[in-house]
Amino acid sequence: MSVIVLAGTIGAGKSSLTALLANHLGSQAFYESVEENEVLPLFYQDPEQYAFLLQIYFLNKRFAKIKKAMQEDNNVLDRSIYEDSLLFHLNADLGRANDIEVRVYDELLNNMMEELPHAAHKKHPDLLVHIKVSFTTMLKRIQKRGRPYEQLDYDPTLYEYYQELNKRYDTWFANYNHSPKIQIDGDRSNFVESPQAAQEVLAIIDKKLKEIRH
Numbered sequence: 001m002s003v004i005v006l007a008g009t010i011g012a013g014k015s016s017l018t019a020l021l022a023n024h025l026g027s028q029a030f031y032e033s034v035e036e037n038e039v040l041p042l043f044y045q046d047p048e049q050y051a052f053l054l055q056i057y058f059l060n061k062r063f064a065k066i067k068k069a070m071q072e073d074n075n076v077l078d079r080s081i082y083e084d085s086l087l088f089h090l091n092a093d094l095g096r097a098n099d100i101e102v103r104v105y106d107e108l109l110n111n112m113m114e115e116l117p118h119a120a121h122k123k124h125p126d127l128l129v130h131i132k133v134s135f136t137t138m139l140k141r142i143q144k145r146g147r148p149y150e151q152l153d154y155d156p157t158l159y160e161y162y163q164e165l166n167k168r169y170d171t172w173f174a175n176y177n178h179s180p181k182i183q184i185d186g187d188r189s190n191f192v193e194s195p196q197a198a199q200e201v202l203a204i205i206d207k208k209l210k211e212i213r214h
């Protein structure tokens, strides 16, 4: 069984392209747990208090979604489990998790990653699609989507948080080697409002999937 997974910073366009791609492939989209996530708003209110709990929440939900997504071919996952550690360690580096929490998280993540092949028939996705956006675009997209607790006027310190996150994604993608990968320029391709841009992105993904599977 194979899945395609979307990766990218906050507001990059993962959920939007997940929907487009799943519709194009006639498969199921598995979105990140956000709207029903009771910890997320608490995290943005008090990151020091909730960074660890939020990460355990997301890790657990991601693992469950991978198991479900892997039950059929060509399903599409919104954000990869490989980004979980990036997000948690950014928060830990900002002092929002203590050494014990980091140790507990790292051990749990390692154990769960070892269980992936048994739980999901296959350890890795067929393809990871990274949407790269500039920091300026990231901020614009977060504002456009309009989640109150993500806005800079809610918490101006989110500027540095988002800036560091976007910077770390470049290194993360460069080092990612768990599966074939491609990168989409989210600054230039308006696959949300331009049907032509959407077709172009889907054609790029189709081409890569064909290469991988033949």
Ligand SMILES: Nc1ncnc2c1ncn2[C@@H]1O[C@H](COP(=O)(O)OP(=O)(O)O)[C@@H](O)[C@H]1O
Pocket (backbone or CB within 6 Å): 008, 009, 010, 011, 012, 013, 014, 015, 016, 017, 141, 142, 144, 145, 186, 187, 189, 190, 191, 192, 193
């Ligand atoms: N390529 C794009 N061009 C223009 N707007 C986009 C693009 N990708 C996403 N958006 C918009 O940016 C916001 C965030 O998109 P979303 O898919 O939720 O990103 P993510 O899931 O990566 O956080 C939404 O309002 C969406 O309509």
Ligand SMILES: Nc1nc2c(ncn2[C@H]2C[C@H](O)[C@@H](COP(=O)(O)O)O2)c(=O)[nH]1
Pocket (backbone or CB within 6 Å): 008, 009, 010, 011, 012, 014, 015, 032, 034, 040, 051, 054, 055, 058, 083, 084, 087, 088, 091, 150
């Ligand atoms: N601290 C963490 N926050 C996370 C994680 N995964 C998502 N998120 C946050 C970021 C956004 O506010 C929201 C949705 O993410 P998008 O990238 O889809 O905008 O949830 C995580 O693992 N840790």
